[in-house]
Amino acid sequence: MMRDLVIVGAGGFGRETVDTVRAINRGKPTWRILGVIDDSPSPANLNRLAALDLPHLGGLAALPPRSAVALCIGAPADRSRLAQRLEPDVELPSLIHPSTQIGSLFRHGHGLITLAGTSIGTNVRVGDHVHLNAHAVIGHDVHLSDFVSVNPNATVSGECAIGTQVLVGAGSTVLQGLTVGRGSTVGAAACVTHDVPATRTVKGVPAR
Numbered sequence: 279m280m281r282d283l284v285i286v287g288a289g290g291f292g293r294e295t296v297d298t299v300r301a302i303n304r305g306k307p308t309w310r311i312l313g314v315i316d317d318s319p320s321p322a323n324l325n326r327l328a329a330l331d332l333p334h335l336g337g338l339a340a341l342p343p344r345s346a347v348a349l350c351i352g353a354p355a356d357r358s359r360l361a362q363r364l365e366p367d368v369e370l371p372s373l374i375h376p377s378t379q380i381g382s383l384f385r386h387g388h389g390l391i392t393l394a395g396t397s398i399g400t401n402v403r404v405g406d407h408v409h410l411n412a413h414a415v416i417g418h419d420v421h422l423s424d425f426v427s428v429n430p431n432a433t434v435s436g437e438c439a440i441g442t443q444v445l446v447g448a449g450s451t452v453l454q455g456l457t458v459g460r461g462s463t464v465g466a467a468a469c470v471t472h473d474v475p476a477t478r479t480v481k482g483v484p485a486r
């Protein structure tokens with residue numbers, strides 16, 4: 279039986295998640311997407327939703343009862359705040375694109391969303407509400423804490439530990455065995471060669 283699902287966030291990640299859900303449904307009909315919740319979608323995003331045949335249901339107050347929710351807010355801190363408002367009353371399932379390569383001993387919390395082409399190595403541990411964008415690469419023995427976002431084409435190398443609410447920017451690389459502290463941001467295309475303390479933004483090659 280298909281279950282009702284609401285996408286929260288009309289932006290890019292929300293609509294990319296629609297593709298993940300539709301890919302899941304092609305393998306096994308699982309989710310009926312009721313529409314998208316967003317407090318203030320831009321006119322451009324409203325048109326993009328219409329092109330996908332998805333209604334804008336309104337703001338958070340319009341969340342239909344008993345539907346599961348895909349939390350598709352890209353910014354980790356905003357996603358964390360929203361999760362606190364929704365949990366524990368709302369189910370936040372994990373949505374894993376069928377093209378995701380998953381290694382052995384993979385463990386993850388709820389609300390994990392992966393887009394097409396993500397690659398996850400062996401013995402990876404992932405917390406709650408983690409977003410892995412298209413073609414993100416997560417190396418062996420990595421730990422991603424709650425609310426981490428790994429943007430497209432970024433690589434988190436083996437044995438790294440990535441703290442809560444860290445954003446790993448598009449096309450960046452975190453070298454093996456490093457720690458990125460909670461709330462930090464790795465800039466797009468950066469190469470991280472040293473541990474990053476909490477709440478820092480680092481960018482460039484090598485990242486500073």
Ligand SMILES: CC(C)(COP(=O)(O)OP(=O)(O)OC[C@H]1O[C@@H](n2cnc3c(N)ncnc32)[C@H](O)[C@@H]1OP(=O)(O)O)[C@@H](O)C(=O)NCCC(=O)NCCS
Pocket residue numbers: 429430446447448463464465466467468479480481482
């Ligand atoms: C690094 C980052 C967090 C900085 O954001 P910010 O603090 O708002 O920085 P600004 O845009 O004000 O830019 C400040 C300076 O840093 C430079 N800069 C910005 N991003 C950079 C990056 N990724 N690498 C190198 N330099 C960068 C800007 O050119 C600017 O330089 P200037 O002062 O000489 O003009 C952000 O640019 C970034 O890379 N975020 C990752 C986002 C991402 O992955 N996007 C893809 C989504 S799919």
